[in-house]
Amino acid sequence: MRVLLAFGTKYGSTEKVAIRMAEVMRSKGSEVVVMDLRQRRKVDLSEYDMVVLGSGIIVGSWTKEAKKFIEDHKKDLVRKKVALFVCCGNMLVDPSKESEYRKLYLEDIASKAGIDGPVPMGLFGGEIDFSKYSFLTKAVLSGVGAKKVWEEKGISLDRPYDFRDWPAIERWASSLVEGD
Numbered sequence: 001m002r003v004l005l006a007f008g009t010k011y012g013s014t015e016k017v018a019i020r021m022a023e024v025m026r027s028k029g030s031e032v033v034v035m036d037l038r039q040r041r042k043v044d045l046s047e048y049d050m051v052v053l054g055s056g057i058i059v060g061s062w063t064k065e066a067k068k069f070i071e072d073h074k075k076d077l078v079r080k081k082v083a084l085f086v087c088c089g090n091m092l093v094d095p096s097k098e099s100e101y102r103k104l105y106l107e108d109i110a111s112k113a114g115i116d117g118p119v120p121m122g123l124f125g126g127e128i129d130f131s132k133y134s135f136l137t138k139a140v141l142s143g144v145g146a147k148k149v150w151e152e153k154g155i156s157l158d159r160p161y162d163f164r165d166w167p168a169i170e171r172w173a174s175s176l177v178e179g180d
Helices: 013-027 064-072 095-113 135-141 144-152 166-177
Strands: 002-008 031-036 050-058 081-087 121-124
Touching: 002 013, 002 064, 013 031, 013 050, 013 081, 013 166, 050 064, 050 166, 064 095, 081 095, 095 121, 121 166, 135 144
Parallel strands: 002 031, 002 050, 050 081, 081 121
Antiparallel strands: none
8 A cells, every 4th residue: 555644743743653653554564655744745646545644733723734735635635545643732731632632633624624434533642842832832831821731730841741652653553554
């Protein structure tokens, strides 16, 4: 199976996830092309059997590059086998809202893109590293209410956190190409 694994990332966490997914898929015999959407390369989706599209969630939204990819390829995506995934810091803040995050960041995106039918969707944690964030992101994440949430979770704004579940990511990636 020939797979395009395209991703949008702001701080690199989603890129690391995409690279690991590609390694897993290749180990199962798939040919995988990994594309960082910040590089804005042209792509012909007809060359691929499957498109796996992922994004980091930045202040409650997909990256602009990932959204643009969907917009630019909407007609082709509806005719393809598509899988979507996100790396989402909200999973650390409030994991009890997993179904809400899945709807907001995955199901709604698929619906807006016109991607019908069963779409494999992966909702994963990410990394939090305040030292990498822009002024605006820091302001949002360290505001009075947000700071209290971080403190309640035992999270210090002074050090990075990685809460990606690598075995779950690997299982999901493997499931996309098994049997093909």
